[in-house]
Amino acid sequence: LKGTIQYINPATSALTGYSLEEALGQTPRLWKSGVHPPEFYQAMWRTILAGRVWRGEVVNRRKDGTLYDAALTITPLRDEQGNLVGFVGIQNDITHRKEVERLKDQFISNVSHELRTPLTNLKLYLTLLERGQPEKQRYYLTTLQREAERLHYLVENLLSLSRLDLGEAEISRTPTDVNVLVRMLVEDREAMAADRSLTLEADLAEDLPYALVDRPMIEQVLTNLLTNAMNYTPGGGKIVVRTAKREDEGRSWVTISIEDTGVGIPPDERPYIFDRFYRGEAARRSGVPGTGLGLAICKEIVDRHGGRITVESEEGKGSTFTVWLVPAWS
Structure with a gap:
């Protein structure tokens, strides 16, 4: 089995940019993005050649060179005698979902970083206020106030964005x-x-x-x-x-x-x-x-x-x- 493409439906054509005529006779390497290592595809082929269904997420390349994320399912096809004769692949475009996940992860990472700095300084200067030099207490208090205001400003901005995103901020x-x-x-x-x-x-x-x-x-x-x-x-x-x-x-x-x-x-x-x-x-x-x-x-x-x-x-x-x-x- 060489994995030669014998048919793609209109949805696949719309997703990839390749017409049925362009895809016929090609292999799925037509959409290969270069993102995944060879081991990824080797494991995929071992699974389907063994007659098992493969499910996973892949990054593919369109005809125009742009990349997209897809949830891919490859199901083996057998003839009446049970011999493996081909495969059917179904891919769903999940690019938007992956982008949302990426933005969420980036958001959490950024918020964690931005919260960590003022919180660390608050803990430090509270300790200094208790154990540090008495003549520097005014400086410690000024720093504590600045970091508290910074934390307050961050939380208020986060709440503002959250209300806007959720449509809770009525205009x-x-x-x-x-x-x-x-x-x-x-x-x-x-x-x-x-x-x-x-x-x-x-x-x-x-x-x-x-x-x-x-x-x-x-x-x-x-x-x-x-x-x-x-x-x-x-x-x-x-x-x-x-x-x-x-x-x-x-x-x-x-x-x-x-x-x-x-x-x-x-x-x-x-x-x-x-x-x-x-x-x-x-x-x-x-x-x-x-x-x-x-x-x-x-x-x-x-x-x-x-x-x-x-x-x-x-x-x-x-x-x-x-x-x-x-x-x-x-």
């Missing part, structure tokens, strides 16, 4: 004056910006239409974006929060842009900055505390408002994050 959109929202946000953080030797300004458009938003959610988005701008803009820098009415692709938008003169984002990092737990080189190098969840939450919230969030950046010169929101009235 109650009302017409909102984003100029009022931005003005409040800037005024609340002017003192903090001054302490860091930063200039923080609001540039508000006149006659700006109201936006149709869930105000607490959009406040969370803007808070995350402004916090990032302040964290990654060196002393002496400037941050401007602008509002505007824009036309794009035949639609009207209310936009809020947070523009900074910070470190900027390298081009190779920009495609990933909205991924969960992603932290760029600047974050790792500077030691700025964070979870890598803030921008992911921003994007999720804005997407659910029917808007979008974009970024323009030049390394070493700064970044501009723009939130595009639907006007309350056309």
Whole structure:
């Protein structure tokens, strides 16, 4: 038995990209991905040549070169005399399921890592508070407070993402004056910006239409974006929060842009900055505390408002994050 393909159904053709005519006379090596070692296929062949059913998961390759995960069952066929005459293979595309499993495992790994650091520091400084040098107790307490806040921030972000993922975060959109929202946000953080030797300004458009938003959610988005701008803009820098009415692709938008003169984002990092737990080189190098969840939450919230969030950046010169929101009235 050489395993020559004698028939594939339309579903297999759609999955692999090969037509029946292209597959006839070929062997299943047609879909071989190169992911599995030779021992994997040797064990498979030993099983089916012995007349037993083989079940397992494989990574196969489509005609266009892309890979997919499949749950594969190979059943031996026998003639009336019981002789082995062929095999029937059934494969189900499980690529989405495997990707969900991979993301879940990555999520658990990342959460474990992010929780471990503040918890370790809390345990350490609680011990130092009890047994360390009395004159350093204020320093110990300051560190404990910082790590407790870091842990609180992580848990809150995780809960926010969980509520969004499960659809439990109800969006109650009302017409909102984003100029009022931005003005409040800037005024609340002017003192903090001054302490860091930063200039923080609001540039508000006149006659700006109201936006149709869930105000607490959009406040969370803007808070995350402004916090990032302040964290990654060196002393002496400037941050401007602008509002505007824009036309794009035949639609009207209310936009809020947070523009900074910070470190900027390298081009190779920009495609990933909205991924969960992603932290760029600047974050790792500077030691700025964070979870890598803030921008992911921003994007999720804005997407659910029917808007979008974009970024323009030049390394070493700064970044501009723009939130595009639907006007309350056309």
